[in-house]
Amino acid sequence: MPVATDSSRTQWPPVSIRDNETGEESKQRLHDAAEAKRISDEIDRQLDHERLQRSKVVGVKILLLGQAESGKSTVLKNFQLLFAPKAFELEAEVWRPVIHLNLVRSVNFIISFLTRNQQGKQGGRDSIGSNHQRKASAAGAAVSPEIRKLFTRLAPLRQVEENLIAIISGRSTSKSSDGSQSQSQYNPSKVELSVRSGSGWKQALSLVRESVESSESSTRSIDHESRRILAALGDDIANLWKDDHVQQSLKEAEIALQEQPGFFLDQAARVAQEDYRPSPDDVLKARVTTIGPEEHIIIPESGSQKAKQWTIYDVGGSRGQRAAWAQFFDDVHIIIFLAPMSGFNQVLAEDESVNRLTDSLRLWQLICSNKILANVEFVLFLNKLDILGAKLKSGIQFSSFVTSYKDQPNETKPVARYLLDVFASLHQQHSPKRRRLYPYLTCAVDTKATSSVIFRIQEVILVKLLGETHAL
């Protein structure tokens, strides 16, 4: 804010008017102008200071990266649960239709799988990989009359699946009373639910909840009917999952549903209850594919937290989604890269010719070598430790898939250690300049263990960032 002092060209009033001012008046005028400049400069200084403070107090920005199903959105939920538990609790109900859909799809998958086995149909693809469908024919022993009766009783779940999708995606649905039409259209390759981030599905579900609580609407009656059907079939679902023939057929086809995302079959009786309310653990296990980047701002509910605010960018991890990652690279403090250790014997859903672990390693190398990220703090979550353990314990040999892992024990600790070394050495070799890596072995559905990892990140990285900027 410039103020002129003694230049006749820029003074106001013009000099001609002051021609007959006395010496005293001239002195006073110059004094007033100098004072005005001092005040103006002070205001400018104050504004600059405030601008600087505003630009610094932005909080910590984290970008979650990793292939699809690696656990990015689950880590985001852990941050929300840890720093904003009241908001998390309030949102829990919104996840109910998603959890119900996860459950219902598992049931419909089993029925479809066993029915197709029975009919000797081949060549279809399932969500778990086409290999399984081929192996399934070997497991196609006759389905008992009891199981067939169970299938009939569970048939309305086809319609429930459609209703839940309609509710979640905000579409209308046509109802069929026996679900027979939807049975013929059922495609088990659609086992996962994806909703575009921009579609505001959580808001849509909040509206469903409000309509359920208050007014009459078609959504309300669809939701009510779906809950009623599910509640009536809770025990049947539990019995289907417990059935020896079902377990044996899945085992012979090497389908481990309990290791798949959104697995609630072992909780069916509880989850299917009409008044079911998701627990934090349930919310963490719920599976929705992220499509398109999402920005989540978490303001800690407790004032004592080191970060005033967390901004977390959650992105879609499948190959088609990765081009959208780069827009966040020059604006983040921390990258948390998730690599699911359990992917060593799996292929990508979007490209069955690519092993998931190979994809993770390539992706990691690319991210490590990115020059724009040279000054960003790198956190590595070698995730799904529990599933890795279960797979190794079931007899799957890590060395059959990772041939460089020779003559070493097929146990969780040494395998995890080996993977950690591989990822750490890629980081060291490919980082544009020396950078510290913060690696952790994680199980993102274990809230207690994950919270202690997040606290460690706070302690180590935030203290460092705070030291550099003084104002996070």
Ligand SMILES: Nc1nc2c(ncn2[C@@H]2O[C@H](COP(=O)(O)OP(=O)(O)OP(=O)(O)O)[C@@H](O)[C@H]2O)c(=O)[nH]1
């Ligand atoms: N058992 C187990 N399940 C996990 C773990 N981490 C995540 N999951 C589950 O794996 C599924 C996929 O996790 P998400 O967080 O949705 O994966 P994502 O990386 O966000 O996937 P995209 O959005 O498709 O990129 C969810 O059902 C999670 O509950 C883990 O450590 N152990």
Ligand SMILES: [Mg+2]
């Ligand atoms: Mg996600």
